[in-house]
Amino acid sequence: MPHITEGELHAYLDGALSAIDADAEERLTVHLERCADCRTRLERERHVHDRSAELLAVVWPEEVEVPPFESIGGGAIRGRAEPGGRSRLAWAASIAVALGAGWMGHALLGGSGETIPDAGPAPRVFESRAAAAVVDSLSADDTAASAEATGGARANEAVGRAEARMESFRDEAAAEPAPEARRQEATETGKAAAPAPEVAEETGEEGAERERALPGGRPVDVPVTTTTAGVAVSPAETTEAAVPYVVDARSDVAARGRAFAGAAWRPVALGEATDWVGRPLLAIADLEVVEITVAEVEGLRLARVRQTLPDGAPIELVLERPHDALADRDAAAGPPALRLEPPASAFASEDADVGLWRRVGRVGADEPGVPIEGLRATIDGVWVTLAAPVASDSLRAVVSRVHRLERP
Amino acid sequence: MSIDWSAVYRDTYQDLHRFLTGKVWDPERAHDLAQETFARALRHEPDNPRAWLFSVAANLARDEARGAVRRRRHLRLLKGEAEATEPVEPAAPGRLEEEEVRRGVNEALSRLSERDREVLLLWSSGNSYQDIASVTGLAVGAIGTTLARARKRLVDEYEGLETDAAHHRG
Numbered sequence: 001m002p003h004i005t006e007g008e009l010h011a012y013l014d015g016a017l018s019a020i021d022a023d024a025e026e027r028l029t030v031h032l033e034r035c036a037d038c039r040t041r042l043e044r045e046r047h048v049h050d051r052s053a054e055l056l057a058v059v060w061p062e063e064v065e066v067p068p069f070e071s072i073g074g075g076a077i078r079g080r081a082e083p084g085g086r087s088r089l090a091w092a093a094s095i096a097v098a099l100g101a102g103w104m105g106h107a108l109l110g111g112s113g114e115t116i117p118d119a120g121p122a123p124r125v126f127e128s129r130a131a132a133a134v135v136d137s138l139s140a141d142d143t144a145a146s147a148e149a150t151g152g153a154r155a156n157e158a159v160g161r162a163e164a165r166m167e168s169f170r171d172e173a174a175a176e177p178a179p180e181a182r183r184q185e186a187t188e189t190g191k192a193a194a195p196a197p198e199v200a201e202e203t204g205e206e207g208a209e210r211e212r213a214l215p216g217g218r219p220v221d222v223p224v225t226t227t228t229a230g231v232a233v234s235p236a237e238t239t240e241a242a243v244p245y246v247v248d249a250r251s252d253v254a255a256r257g258r259a260f261a262g263a264a265w266r267p268v269a270l271g272e273a274t275d276w277v278g279r280p281l282l283a284i285a286d287l288e289v290v291e292i293t294v295a296e297v298e299g300l301r302l303a304r305v306r307q308t309l310p311d312g313a314p315i316e317l318v319l320e321r322p323h324d325a326l327a328d329r330d331a332a333a334g335p336p337a338l339r340l341e342p343p344a345s346a347f348a349s350e351d352a353d354v355g356l357w358r359r360v361g362r363v364g365a366d367e368p369g370v371p372i373e374g375l376r377a378t379i380d381g382v383w384v385t386l387a388a389p390v391a392s393d394s395l396r397a398v399v400s401r402v403h404r405l406e407r408p
Numbered sequence: 409m410s411i412d413w414s415a416v417y418r419d420t421y422q423d424l425h426r427f428l429t430g431k432v433w434d435p436e437r438a439h440d441l442a443q444e445t446f447a448r449a450l451r452h453e454p455d456n457p458r459a460w461l462f463s464v465a466a467n468l469a470r471d472e473a474r475g476a477v478r479r480r481r482h483l484r485l486l487k488g489e490a491e492a493t494e495p496v497e498p499a500a501p502g503r504l505e506e507e508e509v510r511r512g513v514n515e516a517l518s519r520l521s522e523r524d525r526e527v528l529l530l531w532s533s534g535n536s537y538q539d540i541a542s543v544t545g546l547a548v549g550a551i552g553t554t555l556a557r558a559r560k561r562l563v564d565e566y567e568g569l570e571t572d573a574a575h576h577r578g
Contacts, residue, residue, distance in 0.1 A: 005552075005553065006552075006553060006556040006557075007549070007550070007551075007552030007553030007554075007555075007556055008552060009552075009556065010552045010553075010555045010556040010559070011537065011551070011552035011555075014531070014537070014552070014555070016536065016537045016551075016552070019536065019537040019538055019548055019551075020537070020548060020549050020552070045556065048556075048559050048560050048563050049559060051559075051563045052528070052558075052559035052562045052563050053532070055509075055513045055516070055562060055563070055566055056430070056513070056528070056529075056532050056562075058506075058509050058510055058513050059429070059430065059433075059510055059513045059514055059517070060426050060429055060430065060435075064421075064422050064425045064426070064435070064439075066417075066418070066421045066422065066425075067421075067439065067443065069413075069414045069417045069418070
């Protein structure tokens with residue numbers, strides 16, 4: 001018999017020889033009894049085998065707290081039990097994302113450009129502090145990600161709150177997934193069945209291509225927070241919460257985006273816009289407010305604040321007035337919270353026709369330094385969409401600077 | 409075929425989390441991805457749950473790892489400025505060594521090829537050779553060879569790093 005190969009030795013050490021050949025174990029045992037060389041090699045490989053196991057044990061937590069089965073996917077289990085197979089949370093997420101995408105379908109630089117009087121002085125830029133602000137923002141994200149990632153009690157709480165908010169929409173919930181969603185699921189299935197291509201480096205061709213495909217972003221210096229003349233600002237508490245339900249958020253974004261692209265935005269004064277959405281507008285502190293416009297899309301009232309970043313690039317924030325029933329629920333939901341969506345884990349496959357928002361979520365929300373067009377968050381319990389031609393980490397830092405625009 | 413998903417979840421979650429932790433180097437993020445993976449499984453109800461779960465998890469982790477590496481690199485660049493002026497607090501005795509080992513192992517793992525690392529992590533997460541073959545598309549007979557290469561490379565790389573560190577300290 002020829003000498004035993006390294007692969008066979010490791011299969012032997014793993015107790016997996018029978019997986020290769022039903023007779024292999026007996027054959028190798030006999031050979032090892034007769035061959036001193038192979039016995040020596042076996043001991044050498046045993047050292048490698050055991051040492052690698054020791055090393056791997058260092059990097060892994062010994063015991064992992066397993067989240068409750070019921071917490072998976074923000075109601076995925078509950079969704080299976082419902083007619084139509086789609087959870088209310090998924091519906092809620094798709095509506096919310098569709099609105100954001102719809103707005104982003106609107107021309108970023110469109111609008112009349114009417115300037116609001118007394119909008120304040122030109123913004124100041126503090127380069128080193130701006131960098132620190134970005135770091136702070138990323139560190140906060142990491143902490144929040146840790147908090148949201150456990151999938152345990154906190155995630156369940158978030159799911160519970162979100163579901164509670166959706167109770168009043170039970171009858172309105174779209175029961176069937178959108179065509180894009182079904183196609184996406186088919187894509188996932190196919191992808192799982194076949195091995196994915198190798199990724200040699202984290203900056204491999206796929207990633208580089210994706211970066212090139214996006215509009216040219218640039219870092220932005222985030223100004224320190226001060227009071228803007230003429231417009232009082234007050235800080236909103238920003239604490240991220242779990243967002244497990246966004247796994248279905250990619251549904252019918254493209255179609256809804258097209259539907260909202262033609263919304264009739266009209267410029268109004270701050271007071272009127274505040275009345276329109278029933279709450280203070282939101283804006284980046286210390287940046288000039290260029291224009292405030294409002295629109296109504298499919299019964300949802302939107303208010304858009306356009307500002308200018310220190311380097312002249314535009315940034316827009318769209319606030320959505322929640323449905324009255326949602327507003328009531330939000331009012332009782334606790335302190336203001338910032339919630340960014342969606343996490344990278346929400347999107348695992350490439351599908352070019354899903355739409356802008358998916359691209360934003362995939363690349364923008366989780367990969368600092370990569371140019372993006374927009375970011376979506378809930379602040380004070382309402383959805384806010386920010387868009388600017390800046391790097392994603394800068395935009396996340398900007399989100400932390402969002403403040404309420406109080407009436408003059 | 410009816411599958412008891414709560415039993416699959418109970419039997420597989422720890423292994424899946426371990427695999428994902430090795431892939432993305434972040435136990436908390438691994439929870440995220442593990443839950444996402446199960447959520448997808450519940451929608452698709454695959455016939456071979458374990459292989460399906462690890463296949464999807466591997467794909468999710470692959471995307472996640474790219475972002476994570478970029479994130480770390482970006483943070484290093486940005487934090488350089490801040491750290492230059494911040495005092496460094498001494499680490500607790502014992503913790504430093506453990507942390508150094510963990511960093512070294514992670515570094516050594518990162519030097520393996522994607523395929524070798526994945527096979528090693530799949531085995532260490534409790535998968536059989538057949539399961540690993542299903543997930544990776546490799547022949548069952550090639551798993552032992554791949555593991556032998558991956559283990560040797562891991563140990564060699566780690567010991568190389570240890571030697572370098574000792575040299576710098578000395």
